[in-house]
Amino acid sequence: GDSVTQMEGPVTLSEEAFLTINCTYTATGYPSLFWYVQYPGEGLQLLLKATKADDKGSNKGFEATYRKETTSFHLEKGSVQVSDSAVYFCALNTNAGKSTFGDGTTLTVKP
Amino acid sequence: GAVVSQHPSWVICKSGTSVKIECRSLDFQATTMFWYRQFPKQSLMLMATSNEGSKATYEQGVEKDKFLINHASLTLSTLTVTSAHPEDSSFYICSASLGTGAGNTIYFGEGSWLTVV
Numbered sequence: 001g002d003s004v005t006q007m008e009g010p011v012t013l014s015e016e017a018f019l020t021i022n023c024t025y026t027a028t029g030y031p032s033l034f035w036y037v038q039y040p041g042e043g044l045q046l047l048l049k050a051t052k053a054d055d056k057g058s059n060k061g062f063e064a065t066y067r068k069e070t071t072s073f074h075l076e077k078g079s080v081q082v083s084d085s086a087v088y089f090c091a092l093n094t095n096a097g098k099s100t101f102g103d104g105t106t107l108t109v110k111p
Numbered sequence: 112g113a114v115v116s117q118h119p120s121w122v123i124c125k126s127g128t129s130v131k132i133e134c135r136s137l138d139f140q141a142t143t144m145f146w147y148r149q150f151p152k153q154s155l156m157l158m159a160t161s162n163e164g165s166k167a168t169y170e171q172g173v174e175k176d177k178f179l180i181n182h183a184s185l186t187l188s189t190l191t192v193t194s195a196h197p198e199d200s201s202f203y204i205c206s207a208s209l210g211t212g213a214g215n216t217i218y219f220g221e222g223s224w225l226t227v228v
Contacts, residue, residue, distance in 0.1 A: 097208045
């Protein structure tokens, strides 16, 4: 079945540091890939997505590139802020509409 | 604004009672919706697929008699937690896809926090 493996957390960074959260996936067919962010006590917010190989999703300074050859969709940001502290979920979606999530990575950014 | 709306956002119920959570698609019709559950500090796990006009499809290990799903219209799916117990306390969230295919945007509701006391 489909699965998503995320870099284990928690991740603690200083403000303005570079962020990478690794994500790899296993899926049948050609899934779309997503990154979601969840702030404490809140629901999911779509951060970015990519629907086919070599697509790059970007939003709010975050980027991720759909790499079919390595089945990866790593999340990056060049300079994190305290307000980026949250839990980040990598997910995939197939034609069936179901989403498969990674375990989530907690990011804490310290001033 | 929200494309998929859930209600209530927070609910506290007594053990043994039932509680209903609604998931509505706004401005679009959703023949299929999905219900997920998230335990504290864990990931989201698919519970069931809600199909308009037919029975829901439950994932392995999810009790269909405990988690009743009704998708009576193209814009509304409900999840009823029956005879709730403290271990049912969790974050429940629904999603719906605008259109079909893996490339379509999936919208998640705001989620519902259930606490059973």
